[in-house]
Structures are given as structure tokens and as C-alpha cells.
Amino acid sequence: MLLIAANTAGARTLATRDLQNGPYTCPQCSTDVVLKRGRKVTAHFAHTPGSACQAAGESTRHLLAKQVLAEEFTRLGYQAHIEVVHHAAGRRVDVVAARTDEHGRQRRVAVEIQDSAIQVDTAKKRVVLDRRLGYDATVWLFTTYRAAALFHAKPDAEVRVPNEMLWADHRYGHGVHLIDPDGRAVWRAELSEVYREGESREWYDEDGDPTGVDYPGYVPKTIRTVQLHQAGFRLTSAPGLFGDAWSIVFAAEPEGSTS
Numbered sequence: 001m002l003l004i005a006a007n008t009a010g011a012r013t014l015a016t017r018d019l020q021n022g023p024y025t026c027p028q029c030s031t032d033v034v035l036k037r038g039r040k041v042t043a044h045f046a047h048t049p050g051s052a053c054q055a056a057g058e059s060t061r062h063l064l065a066k067q068v069l070a071e072e073f074t075r076l077g078y079q080a081h082i083e084v085v086h087h088a089a090g091r092r093v094d095v096v097a098a099r100t101d102e103h104g105r106q107r108r109v110a111v112e113i114q115d116s117a118i119q120v121d122t123a124k125k126r127v128v129l130d131r132r133l134g135y136d137a138t139v140w141l142f143t144t145y146r147a148a149a150l151f152h153a154k155p156d157a158e159v160r161v162p163n164e165m166l167w168a169d170h171r172y173g174h175g176v177h178l179i180d181p182d183g184r185a186v187w188r189a190e191l192s193e194v195y196r197e198g199e200s201r202e203w204y205d206e207d208g209d210p211t212g213v214d215y216p217g218y219v220p221k222t223i224r225t226v227q228l229h230q231a232g233f234r235l236t237s238a239p240g241l242f243g244d245a246w247s248i249v250f251a252a253e254p255e256g257s258t259s
Ligand SMILES: [Zn+2]
Pocket: 026, 027, 028, 029, 030, 031, 047, 053, 054, 055, 056
């Protein structure tokens, strides 16, 4: 499913606008797509069944998340672009947020929304590619469906965290960002490692004197406790990590803000 298709003139066309029935083509694979409008789902374009296009497999939650992000970014004064395709690079960015900084430079952030699992290697490749494509940073947002274990975790409960979320936490150092498309909200999940006590056993030497050998405790690799904090859609930059010009944090809007 797609929010953006190309019309007969090749222009980017948003499904949620009041549109004629087509024809439309997918900007990524160039096959025909059909405009779908319903009461329950957001207006979108659909591929023919069995399409192998990467864009065809996206859920309605994923579409809604993109739409919500673009609307909130626009409200906050960013230029927002949905489903930006870089053909030569084989890259399709979910949402781009752009803004001119105080030095008059155009800054662009690629926002990736994950509603399903992704391999860490794939995520890493996208980040490298985005730098080549001129983005200042790549930000990862996991839907509250994909990250349900984190979103619904009780305080102090131990949760098994998927590898790509551990990676995002390590790489950017700001926890894991979640988006609840239906609630129009962004959350930040702070992860804490869990320490397990090791078993201790007593050993004795030949004379029967204790030489107490303790097995050390350890920290399980994928188990964390979660503290959830409501964030917002404002992008704030921290000094870049690992070659990013920026590291991006979703921040709450200041009290009384009218932006
Ligand atoms: Zn396609």
C-alpha cells in the first residue's frame, strides 16, 4: 500500500486528496496501482495481488503512521515529504522532514517507520545509504504494534527486546522511539540492563581449606526493563554519533508552545 502514486503526467499524487480514479502507477516499481477509499482505512493506492514490490507489503498502520508524522511535522513548521523514492539507490524513505537551519542550510532527516521486524544489517545499510543521499540523519520509529512488548511493559518487568531496537538504543543513545499512529503520539522507551546474580560455590583445597570460587553474575544480552516517557514530534539535534551530522531525538513540545 502506498500514500503517494504517480499520475499520468508523472506527478506525485497523495491518495488522501480528492482524486479522480486514475490511472496511477507506483513510483517505486512503475506498475499500475489502484486508488482505494474506505471508511475504516485511510485512502491509499494498492498494488495488484501478488505484487513483489517492497511497497506492496506495508500495513495500514504503517500508512497511518506516515500520514500522522507528515501532518505533525507540517504543523511544527517542517517541510514533510512522504515516501520519497531514490531510484538509483533503491531506497524509499518513509517520511522526510526538512528545515532550513539558522545558517540558511537545508537540513533533511530521513524517518524510518518499522511496523515489522528488520535485520540489523539492513538497518545499518540504510543509515549509510542515507548519508550518501545527503540526509543529515536517519531516525527510527517503531510502531507500538511492532514494539508492543516495550509499549505494554509494566515498570520493572523484564522484556525481551528485538535486536534492531537494541541496536537503535546503542547506536543513538536515546532509547527507542515508538509511534502510536491511532493515538497520534510518540513515546520514548528507556531501556535498562538487568543484572543476574551468579551462583556461588565453595571449593576446598587439598588441606580442606575453603578457596571460595564464585561464579560471577552476568547481564543478559536481550533482556531489559523499560521506562516509557511520552515524547512529541519536535525533532531536536544532539551532536552526531558515528558520522551523523545529527543525532535526532523526538522531543515534547514546550509548555504553552504555539508552534
Ligand atoms: Zn510498487
